[in-house]
Amino acid sequence: MSLFGSMNRMVTITINKNQYLAEEGEIFLLTAMRLNIDIPHLCYEKALEPYGACRLCMVDVVTCGKTTMTPACTIKVHNGLEILTDTPEIIKHRSLLFELYLAEAPKSEVVREMAAKYGVTKTRFLKKIVHDDPLLGKCILCGLCVRVCNEIMGTCAINFINRGPYTVINTPFFEQNPDCAGCAACAQVCPTNAIVFDDRGSNRIMQSWSHTTVPLATCSSCRKSFAPEKLMQKVLNNLEPEIIEEIRTLCPECRRKLITRKEVGKIPKS
Amino acid sequence: MRIQTPEDLDSVRKNGLKKIQPGRPRIGIGTSSCGIAVGGIALYDRINEIVQNENHDISLVKTGCIGFCKEEPIVSVSIPGKALVLLRKVHQEDAEKVISLALQGDVPSDRVLCKISDWDHITGNLVYGNGFDSIPEYEEIPFFAHQKKVILRDSGLINPEDIDEYIGIGGYFASFKALTSMEPDAIIDEVKRSGLRGRGGAGFPAGLKWEITKKAPGEEKYIVCNADEGDPGAYMNRNEMESDPHMLLEGMLIGAFAMGVHEGLIYIRAEYPLAIERLMLALEQARLYGLLGKNIFNTGFDFDIRIATGAGAFVCGESTALAASIEGKTGRPRLRPPRLTEKGVFGKPTDLNNVETWCNVPVIIAKGASWYSSIGAKGNTGTKVFSLVGKVDNVGMVEVPLGTSLHSIIYDIGNGGALGREVKAVQTGGPSGGCIPVRLFDTPVDFENLNKVGTMMGSGGLVVMDEDTNMVDIARYFINFASGESCGKCVPCREGLKHMLLILNRIVAGKGTHEDINLLKELSETVQKTSLCGLGQTAPNPVLTTMQYFLEEYDDLISPEA
Numbered sequence: 001m002s003l004f005g006s007m008n009r010m011v012t013i014t015i016n017k018n019q020y021l022a023e024e025g026e027i028f029l030l031t032a033m034r035l036n037i038d039i040p041h042l043c044y045e046k047a048l049e050p051y052g053a054c055r056l057c058m059v060d061v062v063t064c065g066k067t068t069m070t071p072a073c074t075i076k077v078h079n080g081l082e083i084l085t086d087t088p089e090i091i092k093h094r095s096l097l098f099e100l101y102l103a104e105a106p107k108s109e110v111v112r113e114m115a116a117k118y119g120v121t122k123t124r125f126l127k128k129i130v131h132d133d134p135l136l137g138k139c140i141l142c143g144l145c146v147r148v149c150n151e152i153m154g155t156c157a158i159n160f161i162n163r164g165p166y167t168v169i170n171t172p173f174f175e176q177n178p179d180c181a182g183c184a185a186c187a188q189v190c191p192t193n194a195i196v197f198d199d200r201g202s203n204r205i206m207q208s209w210s211h212t213t214v215p216l217a218t219c220s221s222c223r224k225s226f227a228p229e230k231l232m233q234k235v236l237n238n239l240e241p242e243i244i245e246e247i248r249t250l251c252p253e254c255r256r257k258l259i260t261r262k263e264v265g266k267i268p269k270s
Numbered sequence: 271m272r273i274q275t276p277e278d279l280d281s282v283r284k285n286g287l288k289k290i291q292p293g294r295p296r297i298g299i300g301t302s303s304c305g306i307a308v309g310g311i312a313l314y315d316r317i318n319e320i321v322q323n324e325n326h327d328i329s330l331v332k333t334g335c336i337g338f339c340k341e342e343p344i345v346s347v348s349i350p351g352k353a354l355v356l357l358r359k360v361h362q363e364d365a366e367k368v369i370s371l372a373l374q375g376d377v378p379s380d381r382v383l384c385k386i387s388d389w390d391h392i393t394g395n396l397v398y399g400n401g402f403d404s405i406p407e408y409e410e411i412p413f414f415a416h417q418k419k420v421i422l423r424d425s426g427l428i429n430p431e432d433i434d435e436y437i438g439i440g441g442y443f444a445s446f447k448a449l450t451s452m453e454p455d456a457i458i459d460e461v462k463r464s465g466l467r468g469r470g471g472a473g474f475p476a477g478l479k480w481e482i483t484k485k486a487p488g489e490e491k492y493i494v495c496n497a498d499e500g501d502p503g504a505y506m507n508r509n510e511m512e513s514d515p516h517m518l519l520e521g522m523l524i525g526a527f528a529m530g531v532h533e534g535l536i537y538i539r540a541e542y543p544l545a546i547e548r549l550m551l552a553l554e555q556a557r558l559y560g561l562l563g564k565n566i567f568n569t570g571f572d573f574d575i576r577i578a579t580g581a582g583a584f585v586c587g588e589s590t591a592l593a594a595s596i597e598g599k600t601g602r603p604r605l606r607p608p609r610l611t612e613k614g615v616f617g618k619p620t621d622l623n624n625v626e627t628w629c630n631v632p633v634i635i636a637k638g639a640s641w642y643s644s645i646g647a648k649g650n651t652g653t654k655v656f657s658l659v660g661k662v663d664n665v666g667m668v669e670v671p672l673g674t675s676l677h678s679i680i681y682d683i684g685n686g687g688a689l690g691r692e693v694k695a696v697q698t699g700g701p702s703g704g705c706i707p708v709r710l711f712d713t714p715v716d717f718e719n720l721n722k723v724g725t726m727m728g729s730g731g732l733v734v735m736d737e738d739t740n741m742v743d744i745a746r747y748f749i750n751f752a753s754g755e756s757c758g759k760c761v762p763c764r765e766g767l768k769h770m771l772l773i774l775n776r777i778v779a780g781k782g783t784h785e786d787i788n789l790l791k792e793l794s795e796t797v798q799k800t801s802l803c804g805l806g807q808t809a810p811n812p813v814l815t816t817m818q819y820f821l822e823e824y825d826d827l828i829s830p831e832a
C-alpha cells in the first residue's frame with residue numbers, strides 16, 4: 001500500500017465496530033484523526049513523545065472482550081486492534097474531565113469551545129480565579145511548553161513549580177530568566193494560547209515568564225528588529241561559517257533578497 | 271577480613287553467637303524509632319553510664335523492635351543458662367534496678383512482659399534456657415501467640431548495628447549457598463516456586479519480575495529496593511531496616527546474583543534517618559567482610575549497593591516516579607509501558623522490589639520453596655508484616671501468614687478497640703485502600719480478597735477506627751493527603767481530588783447537599799478510571815468504600831433544609 005507514501009505495513013483495525021486499514025505502529029490518535037474519527041485531545045504534539053497528561057483522548061481498548069480505558073495518544077496501531085471511542089462510559093468521564101478543565105481554566109476560549117463541542121457548557125465545580133495570573137486563567141498544565149523548551153529547544157527556561165493542585169508553570173523563583181532565548185516556541189505549542197509575549201522596540205518581553213526581556217537582533221540592512229539575538233546565535237552556530245558571515249545580521253526578508261539575488265546571479269546569461 | 275570459605279563464615283558465626291550469648295548478663299534496649307520515641311536512647315545511655323562507671327560485667331546492646339510498640343521501651347535481659355526475659359515500659363529511673371537484678375540473675379517483676387526459652391531464627395536456632403517459672407512464655411501472650419515471625423524473626427533480639435550477630439544466627443549463609451552452589455536460574459526458579467508476591471502493594475510475582483529483568487537485553491542493569499514507604503500509618507519497612515538491615519542486603523545480594531546485576535540501589539525517604547544510618551553502617555560492615563564489592567565469596571561475582579535518598583514524596587513510591595527521582599528529576603510518573611524492567615533507572619532494565627519482598631529472599635533460599643509456600647494460603651504464600659495502629663488496644667508490628675482474617679489480627683492480636691471502645695472499621699492499604707466495616711472482618715487478608723471488598727493490601731498499614739470515628743472525616747483526611755501528594759501531572763488527580771476535598775470539606779462542615787454526595791461519587795469514579803498513575807487511580811477508594819459501607823454517616827451530615 002503505497003497510497004500513504006509510507007513504508008509501514010497496513011493492518012486492519014476496528015474502531016467503533018467498523019473496520020479500517022491503518023498503518024502499523026502509528027499513534028492511534030493520529031490514525032483516528034486521519035479517518036475523521038473525532039477524539040478530543042490537548043497534550044499531544046507530534047514532535048514530542050506521548051505524555052498522556054490531559055486524559056481527554058481516553059478510549060476503550062478491547063482485548064478478549066474486556067475493555068481498558070487508555071489514552072489514544074499512547075496506543076500504537078497493530079493488526080486486530082479494537083477500539084471504542086464513544087461508549088456512554090467514555091462520554092461520561094470525558095464530560096466530567098471537561099467540567100474540571102472549565103473550572104481550572106475558566107478564561108480559555110479553546111477549552112470552552114472544545115467542551116461545548118462535546119456538549120459540556122457549564123461546570124459544577126468551583127472556578128479557579130487567580131489574580132494577575134501570568135497565564136491569564138487559561139493554562140491547563142498540559143506541559144507542552146515545558147517540554148518544547150526543555151526537550152526540543154534544549155533551553156530549560158521554564159518548568160513546573162509546586163505540585164498537585166498548586167502546580168504552576170514559570171521561570172525559577174518567578175524571576176527573569178537569562179536562559180530564555182525568547183524563541184516563543186512555548187507560545188507556539190500552547191493549545192490554549194495562554195502564553196503572552198510582546199515585541200517592544202528592540203526587545204522581546206515574555207510577559208508570562210516573569211517578563212523575561214530578550215534583546216532582538218536588528219537587521220543591518222533595513223534596520224528592523226527581527227529575531228531574538230540569542231536564538232539567532234543558536235541557529236547560526238549550526239551553519240557553515242562562510243554562510244553565517246553573510247547573513248548574520250540580516251532579517252529574514254533581507255536574507256531572502258540577498259539569497260535570491262545570488263541565486264539569480266548563478267543563472268547563466270544566454 | 272574477607273569471608274571467602276565456609277570456614278570463614280562459620281568462624282564469624284561462632285563469634286557472633288558469642289556476642290548474643292556472651293556468658294554474662296546481656297541487656298538489649300529496643301532502639302528502633304518506636305522505642306526511641308518513648309525514651310529508648312535515654313535509657314540506653316543511662317544503663318551504659320552505670321555499667322561503665324561501676325565496671326559491671328554486663329553486655330549492653332541496642333536491639334531493634336520486637337513488635338509490641340505499645341509496650342516500648344522494651345528491654346531484653348538474658349542471663350546465661352536462663353530464659354531471655356522481655357521487660358516492658360522500662361524507663362531511665364528503672365536502670366539501676368534492672369542492672370542490679372541482672373547481676374543477681376533476676377529481673378524486676380513489675381516490668382515483666384514474658385520470657386523466651388528458645389527461639390527459632392529460621393536460619394538458626396537459639397536456646398536460652400529455663401527458669402523464671404512465674405513468668406509467662408512468649409507464646410502465652412495473645413499479642414505474640416497468633417503471629418508467625420519469618421521476616422521479624424530477628425527483630426528486637428539481635429543488634430542491628432553488628433553484622434556478626436546477624437551472621438551469628440545464620441545470616442548470609444543463604445547468600446553463600448546461592449552464590450557458591452546454585453545456578454542463577456535455579457535461584458529464580460526457587461523464588462518463582464515459593465510463590466513470593468511483591469509486598470509493595472500490587473502483589474506481582476517476584477520471581478517472574480526477576481526473570482523478565484534478567485532476560486531484558488543489555489549488560490548494564492539495576493536492582494532497586496523501594497523503601498519510600500509513604501502511607502500514613504505504615505512503618506513496617508522502616509522497622510525492617512532499623513531492626514534487621516542485613517536481611518535486606520542479603521536478599522538484594524541473592525537477587526543481584528540471580529539476575530546477573532552488579533549495581534543495587536536503595537531508594538529511601540530522608541525522613542527515615544535512623545534506617546539510613548543503620549543501612550549505611552550495614553553496608554560498610556558487609557563490604558569489610560567482602561559480602562559486597564568485588565569477587566564476593568571468591569566467586570568472581572561483583573555487586574554493591576548505594577543509597578539514594580528521596581525527599582519524602584508519596585508519589586515517589588510509584589515505580590516510574592521513583593526512577594525519575596533517582597535520576598535527579600522531579601518525581602512525576604510517566605506512561606507505562608515501557609515498564610522499569612525494560613527501561614528503568616537511567617534508561618537501563620531495572621528490577622524494583624519492596625523492602626519486605628527482598629527480605630523474604632534469604633529464608634526462601636535457606637529453607638526452600640516448598641517450606642516457604644506451606645506458609646500462608648494458596649496463591650498468597652508466606653507471611654506479611656502489618657503495622658497495626660489507630661484506635662486498637664495493642665498497637666504494634668504484626669506478622670501473620672497471608673490469609674489470616676482481619677478479625678484475628680484486630681481482636682486476637684490487637685485485643686479490639688483501645689480503651690474498651692467498640693471497633694467500627696479498619697482501613698487497609700493507606701491512601702490507596704478502603705475502609706472495611708466490622709461485619710466483613712472475616713475477610714482473609716490476601717491480595718485478592720481485599721480487592722473484593724473494595725480495598726487493597728497496600729504495603730501493610732492497618733488503621734483501626736472505633737465508634738467515635740467519623741467515617742466522612744476519615745475519607746476527607748485521606749483525600750486531603752492524596753491531593754497534597756498528587757504530582758499534578760494529570761487533570762483527574764490534580765483537579766479532581768482538589769474538588770473532592772472541597773466537597774468533603776463542605777459536607778463535614780454541615781453545608782453539603784445530597785447533590786454534593788452524588789457529585790462526589792461521580793467524581794470519584796472518573797478520578798479512579800482516568801488518572802495516569804496508581805496514586806490517582808486508587809485515591810478515591812477511601813471515599814468509595816465509606817460511601818458503600820457507611821453512607822448513613824454522609825446523609826447524617828446533610829442538614830434537612832439542604
Ligand SMILES: Cc1cc2nc3c(=O)[nH]c(=O)nc-3n(C[C@H](O)[C@H](O)[C@H](O)COP(=O)(O)O)c2cc1C
Nearest residue numbers: 468469470496498499587588589623624627804805
Ligand atoms: C502512589 C504510589 C506509591 C507507592 N509507594 C510504594 C512504597 O512506598 N513502597 C513500595 O514498595 N511500593 C510502593 N508502590 C508500589 C510500587 O510502584 C511498586 O509496585 C513496588 O515497589 C514493586 O515492588 P514489589 O513487586 O516488590 O511489590 C507505590 C505505588 C504507587 C502508585
Ligand code: SF4
Nearest residue numbers: 139140142143145190
Ligand atoms: S501554558 Fe499552555 S502549553 Fe504550557 S502547560 Fe499551560 S496550557 Fe500547556
Ligand code: SF4
Nearest residue numbers: 757759760763803806
Ligand atoms: S495520577 Fe496524580 S500522581 Fe499520578 S500522574 Fe496523575 S497527577 Fe501525578
Ligand code: FES
Nearest residue numbers: 041052054055073
Ligand atoms: S492527548 Fe492523549 S492524554 Fe492528552
